[in-house]
Amino acid sequence: MKPDFTLYAVTDRSYLNGRDLVEAVEEAIKAGITVLQLREKNAPGREFYELALRLRELTRVYGIPFIINDRVDIALAVDADGVHVGQEDIPADVARKIIGPGKILGVSASTVEEAIRAEQDGADYLGAGAVFPSPTKPSSEAIGLEGLKKIKNAVKIPVVAIGGITGDNAKEVTATGVDGICCISAVFCGDITENVIALRRTISASKKS
Amino acid sequence: MKPDFTLYAVTDRSYLNGRDLVEAVEEAIKAGITVLQLREKNAPGREFYELALRLRELTRVYGIPFIINDRVDIALAVDADGVHVGQEDIPADVARKIIGPGKILGVSASTVEEAIRAEQDGADYLGAGAVFPSPTKPSSEAIGLEGLKKIKNAVKIPVVAIGGITGDNAKEVTATGVDGICCISAVFCGDITENVIALRRTISASKKS
Ligand code: NI
Numbered sequence: 001m002k003p004d005f006t007l008y009a010v011t012d013r014s015y016l017n018g019r020d021l022v023e024a025v026e027e028a029i030k031a032g033i034t035v036l037q038l039r040e041k042n043a044p045g046r047e048f049y050e051l052a053l054r055l056r057e058l059t060r061v062y063g064i065p066f067i068i069n070d071r072v073d074i075a076l077a078v079d080a081d082g083v084h085v086g087q088e089d090i091p092a093d094v095a096r097k098i099i100g101p102g103k104i105l106g107v108s109a110s111t112v113e114e115a116i117r118a119e120q121d122g123a124d125y126l127g128a129g130a131v132f133p134s135p136t137k138p139s140s141e142a143i144g145l146e147g148l149k150k151i152k153n154a155v156k157i158p159v160v161a162i163g164g165i166t167g168d169n170a171k172e173v174t175a176t177g178v179d180g181i182c183c184i185s186a187v188f189c190g191d192i193t194e195n196v197i198a199l200r201r202t203i204s205a206s207k208k209s
Numbered sequence: 210m211k212p213d214f215t216l217y218a219v220t221d222r223s224y225l226n227g228r229d230l231v232e233a234v235e236e237a238i239k240a241g242i243t244v245l246q247l248r249e250k251n252a253p254g255r256e257f258y259e260l261a262l263r264l265r266e267l268t269r270v271y272g273i274p275f276i277i278n279d280r281v282d283i284a285l286a287v288d289a290d291g292v293h294v295g296q297e298d299i300p301a302d303v304a305r306k307i308i309g310p311g312k313i314l315g316v317s318a319s320t321v322e323e324a325i326r327a328e329q330d331g332a333d334y335l336g337a338g339a340v341f342p343s344p345t346k347p348s349s350e351a352i353g354l355e356g357l358k359k360i361k362n363a364v365k366i367p368v369v370a371i372g373g374i375t376g377d378n379a380k381e382v383t384a385t386g387v388d389g390i391c392c393i394s395a396v397f398c399g400d401i402t403e404n405v406i407a408l409r410r411t412i413s414a415s416k417k418s
Contacts, residue, residue, distance in 0.1 A: 045279055045298035070254055072282035077303045089254035094286045 003065040003081075003104065005125060005160050005180030007187075007199055009033040010069070011055075013040065015188040022054045028187055029062045031196035034180070037084055037106075039069035052078040067106060072098050082106060084127065087114060096122035108162075110143055115151045115159075123157060127182055130163025131173060137163055149176050167198050174206035212274040212290075212313065214334060214369050214389030216396075216408055218242040219278070220264075222249065224397040231263045237396055238271045240405035243389070246293055246315075248278035261287040276315060281307050291315060293336065296323060305331035317371075319352055324360045324368075332366060336391055339372025340382060346372055358385050376407050383415035 009028050013021050025036060038055055040048050052068060056078040059066035067082045068075035072095050075083040082104025085095050092107045099105065107118035108127045115126055128151040133139035142163065143151075152159045158179035165173055166186045173181055181203065187195050218237050222230050234245060247264055249257050261277060265287040268275035276291045277284035281304050284292040291313025294304050301316045308314065316327035317336045324335055337360040342348035351372065352360075361368045367388035374382055375395045382390050390412065396404050 045294070046296070046300065049299050049303065071280075073280065073285070073299060073304075073307055076282070076307050077299060085254070087255070090258050090282060090286060091255065094258065095282075098282055098285050 003125075004034040005158050006034045006203060007032060007196065008035040008037065008160050008162075008180050008182040009187045009196075010037045010039050010162075010182060010184045012184045012188060015185050021051060022058055024188060024192060025055060026058055026062075027192045028196055029059070029064055031193040032200045033064070033187065033196055035065045035067060037067040037069055037182075038080075039084075041070075045071070045074070049074050049077055052080065056080060065104065067104060075099065075103070082124070084108070092118050092121035092123055106160075109151060110141065110147070112150050112154045115155050119155045119157050125158040125160060125179070126151065126155065127162045128152070128159050128178070129161060129182075131161050132164025132169065134164040145172060145176055148173070148178060152176060152178055167195070167202060170199055170202045171206040174203050212334075213243040214367050215243045215412060216241060216405065217244040217246065217369050217371075217389050217391040218396045218405075219246045219248050219371075219391060219393045221393045221397060224394050230260060231267055233397060233401060234264060235267055235271075236401045237405055238268070238273055240402040241409045242273070242396065242405055244274045244276060246276040246278055246391075247289075248293075250279075254280070254283070258283050258286055261289065265289060274313065276313060284308065284312070291333070293317070301327050301330035301332055315369075318360060319350065319356070321359050321363045324364050328364045328366050334367040334369060334388070335360065335364060336371045337361070337368050337387070338370060338391075340370050341373025341378065343373040354381060354385055357382070357387060361385060361387055376404070376411060379408055379411045380415040383412050 016024050052074050065081045067084050068080045069084050070089045072083050084106035086108040096105050104124045106125050107123040109115040109118050130137040130142050131148050133142045160180040160182045161173045161178045162182035165181050261283050274290045276293050277289045278293050279298045281292050293315035295317040305314050313333045315334050316332040318324040318327050339346040339351050340357050342351045369389040369391045370382045370387045371391035374390050
């Protein structure tokens with residue numbers, strides 16, 4: 001499976017004002033996201049598993065790759081298409097051993113060293129960032145467009161930019177040559193359909209120019 | 210593998226006053242614990258994995274069954290002997306599918322219904338409790354010695370009592386006929402060797418009487 005990473009959406013229920021996550025994701029898929037990652041850092045295992053089951057069904061119906069953050073066991077349990085691990089999660093090579101060769105493995109990288117190591121450890125793609133500061137990442141952790149380009153140039157696998165990406169900066173991020181952008185609030189905050197359509201339009205325009 | 214559940218110790222670094230967990234566990238094993246469960250609710254995946262690797266090595270040297278709490282992926286990653294899931298974790302039947310038939314599956318149960326369901330779902334043993342109230346479990350959640358007996362009588366698999374068990378009440382808990390007692394602070398708070406030796410003495414005395 002070679003995913004189209006153009007617009008990679010990551011869930012966060014805190015942006016939904018109580019709206020059902022599965023409904024919100026369905027709206028985002030219909031509007032044009034190309035990959036879905038379920039990330040629920042604070043959900044107990046059972047709740048995470050049950051959400052994952054519902055999103056697995058939905059993403060299968062729409063033919064969208066479904067990635068689980070961190071919990072390799074839950075990815076196996078629901079037969080997700082892949083798993084995404086950060087530098088604080090299970091090591092990438094260990095995750096690869098558990099999921100086997102057929103699943104997608106994504107790894108977060110904020111430096112060229114981490115990026116090269118992840119590629120060697122069997123990553124199928126990188127989540128590179130945080131590109132910009134955000135409420136959860138101080139500016140000291142942001143790698144900027146220059147850091148992003150360095151990572152993109154250092155590896156052969158696809159690179160998805162993550163961290164503080166919005167409709168306003170998506171154009172310059174895409175212009176770095178990355179394979180996709182990863183959005184959380186830029187997709188799920190507010191009008192999801194409008195958000196996704198605007199992001200896709202910006203990305204296409206940037207790729208053509 | 211048929212574990213001896215007599216004295217089942219569960220880790221909690223918060224009781225160690227900064228002492229190295231692996232050292233503390235080695236002392237507990239030498240003094241006579243019979244099963245070790247690694248439980249680290251708030252550790253990031255990588256840290257949990259690295260602790261699990263070290264404890265896997267140690268428990269293998271001493272021939273003690275090594276169980277991982279909740280994280281089925283980490284149990285697989287370090288080749289633990291088994292995994293323990295609570296009612297809020299991945300469902301027991303799903304955990305069984307992921308770990309396969311050869312690994313030990315433990316399930317927490319606080320009612321006869323949960324106990325029977327867990328047995329049907331493939332549990333190899335139950336952690337029944339909380340028997341007594343404790344700082345983390347209010348008295349409304351405690352099942353008492355009567356609740357414990359009911360669970361023990363409802364299933365064929367071994368039952369390990371958990372929750373508020375100390376040197377002072379270990380005798381009456383063992384006298385219910387359970388297959389073992391599960392201790393956290395009663396093992397790891399204070400002098401570990403003394404704690405374990407006293408607990409083992411109490412358990413043996415209770416089994417004989
Ligand atoms: Ni967890």
